[in-house]
Amino acid sequence: MGNPVDGEPVRVEVGLGDRAYDILIGSGLAGRAGLEIAARMPGVRAAIVTDENVAAAHLDAFSSGLASAGITSTPIILAPGERTKSFECLEEVVNGVLSARLERRDIVVALGGGVVGDLAGFASGIVRRGMRFVQVPTSLLAQVDSSVGGKTGINTAQGKNLVGLFHQPQLVLADTDVLDTLPEREFRAGYAEVAKYGLIDRPAFFEWLEANWREVFAGGPARTRAIAESCRAKAEVVARDEFETGDRALLNLGHTFGHALEAAVGYDGSRLVHGEGVAIGMALAHRFSARLNQCSPDDAARVERHLSTVGLPTRMADIPGGLPDAERLLSYIAQDKKVTRGALTFILTHGVGQSFIAKDVPASEVLSFLWENHPG
Numbered sequence: 001m002g003n004p005v006d007g008e009p010v011r012v013e014v015g016l017g018d019r020a021y022d023i024l025i026g027s028g029l030a031g032r033a034g035l036e037i038a039a040r041m042p043g044v045r046a047a048i049v050t051d052e053n054v055a056a057a058h059l060d061a062f063s064s065g066l067a068s069a070g071i072t073s074t075p076i077i078l079a080p081g082e083r084t085k086s087f088e089c090l091e092e093v094v095n096g097v098l099s100a101r102l103e104r105r106d107i108v109v110a111l112g113g114g115v116v117g118d119l120a121g122f123a124s125g126i127v128r129r130g131m132r133f134v135q136v137p138t139s140l141l142a143q144v145d146s147s148v149g150g151k152t153g154i155n156t157a158q159g160k161n162l163v164g165l166f167h168q169p170q171l172v173l174a175d176t177d178v179l180d181t182l183p184e185r186e187f188r189a190g191y192a193e194v195a196k197y198g199l200i201d202r203p204a205f206f207e208w209l210e211a212n213w214r215e216v217f218a219g220g221p222a223r224t225r226a227i228a229e230s231c232r233a234k235a236e237v238v239a240r241d242e243f244e245t246g247d248r249a250l251l252n253l254g255h256t257f258g259h260a261l262e263a264a265v266g267y268d269g270s271r272l273v274h275g276e277g278v279a280i281g282m283a284l285a286h287r288f289s290a291r292l293n294q295c296s297p298d299d300a301a302r303v304e305r306h307l308s309t310v311g312l313p314t315r316m317a318d319i320p321g322g323l324p325d326a327e328r329l330l331s332y333i334a335q336d337k338k339v340t341r342g343a344l345t346f347i348l349t350h351g352v353g354q355s356f357i358a359k360d361v362p363a364s365e366v367l368s369f370l371w372e373n374h375p376g
């Protein structure tokens, strides 16, 4: 996997031809963002989209860093939480960028977690028919997943991420130090997406995580290594299948169940945050695969054991406050965008690191499985 060299950021390239870009991972990158941006995009001005939590901890230092590299910036500060991925907040960001009189070649910077990244990315893709965009992810989830790959968007009453664009950033700066202010629950939720890469097709990485997860949580080289390995995994898939016409769908392991559970709690982050939904979703996807005789019950138990060892929820019963019945959960699944002409598409698995795309999964099987696993 390669150890990060002390002090030097790890560079991972997302190989998309003339739209290729770098992901830099390491300590102190947020403070150096101005220099990194000015070197690649001289003369730009910036809008910094962020949320109140991230602004309180990092905005001043970040915007001074931009200013010292000659980049003037306008902050746009939003309420934190999943509900911010809405049409109302999209309008707020669009108005903020236009009021700052930014041009097409200026940049929108997303300084925040996946919510800010998805929303700011979408806004940058539509303002003036597409502005330049820089991701400065501040949550573990955003550093290993949402900031890479160009998927942007918002939620609607019908479900998650149903309105959006593919719009690649010009640069991703993942500063491992900013994770020190991230609440532990959010760090853990992001870890679900790290484990996901092992479960998709990197069994050795999953095994490494089983042995080293404490060091990843503690920080230092193991954390940088886990983030870099995750970004490499994501970058490879994105370079192969940018628009998800093929195996990029594997990245949705755990997400079909997870998104349905998020919708079922009305995106109430006090009950379930995205990464926790993914953790339960991955445990369910393995259990469902075992039920369909695709995967051994031992592998399903192993996955559940690791996720619960790090403190993640793995069962629907772990969500506080009760859930709608199984039929209703199925209707949320059917609304999810990974449904093609009514047939249910799931990411299933033959075992740890052996995920595959299963089309035409019968809804009746899903429904029975949901009833069996429903907390009642």
Ligand SMILES: NC(=O)c1ccc[n+]([C@@H]2O[C@H](COP(=O)([O-])OP(=O)(O)OC[C@H]3O[C@@H](n4cnc5c(N)ncnc54)[C@H](O)[C@@H]3O)[C@@H](O)[C@H]2O)c1
Residues within 6 Å of the ligand: 051, 052, 053, 054, 057, 080, 081, 082, 085, 112, 113, 114, 115, 116, 118, 138, 139, 140, 141, 142, 145, 146, 147, 148, 149, 150, 151, 152, 160, 161, 178, 179, 180, 181, 182, 183, 186, 189, 273, 274, 275
């Ligand atoms: N575009 C993609 O490819 C993709 C992939 C995965 C997930 N997502 C999306 O990402 C979102 C989830 O992202 P998330 O888990 O980062 O949620 P988030 O953006 O809501 O951040 C989680 C919480 O942590 C706070 N926070 C973030 N960084 C912080 C820091 N350094 N210090 C203190 N507080 C900090 C935020 O204010 C928020 O309260 C979901 O909407 C999901 O759909 C998108």
